[in-house]
Amino acid sequence: MKLDTRLAPLVAILGFIVAGYFILQLFSNLFFTIDGVAASLINPSITRLVGYLLYGFLGVYSLLIVVRIVLSWITEGSNKITRFFSKLTDPILTPFRRIIPPLGMFDISPIVVLFLLSFLQAAVAGVLLSGA
Secondary structure, three states: OOOOHHHHHHHHHHHHHHHHHHHHHHHHHHHHHHHHHHHHHHOOOHHHHHHHHHHHHHHHHHHHHHHHHHHHHHOOOOOHHHHHHHHHHHHHHHHHHHHOOOEOOEOOHHHHHHHHHHHHHHHHHHHOOOOO
């Protein structure tokens, strides 16, 4: 399938918007985690320290799964970058792939995992970081 070259600027703009969103999410989670860890070290609280670290880890891991999904649309499985993200995300995605069958040619297990990670992140924020 050959694409019209006139679509290149639109595809580039869309790519920059998506990349900007991912970078914004990464830095948002990163700064929230760093700020929380610093506050937990100034006013010692092991519960909050663990909560902020767990919150940051869940956010970064969710972002890795989203990047893997996007890469699966635009690259081949033999690509080094795709394999790198697969190695990072397969430990959690593989058990869900065994439980959740694909819908036709669509694998919905990453969506379920993203929902669960989001739920866990909200639970960590509500339980371990309440009053932070």
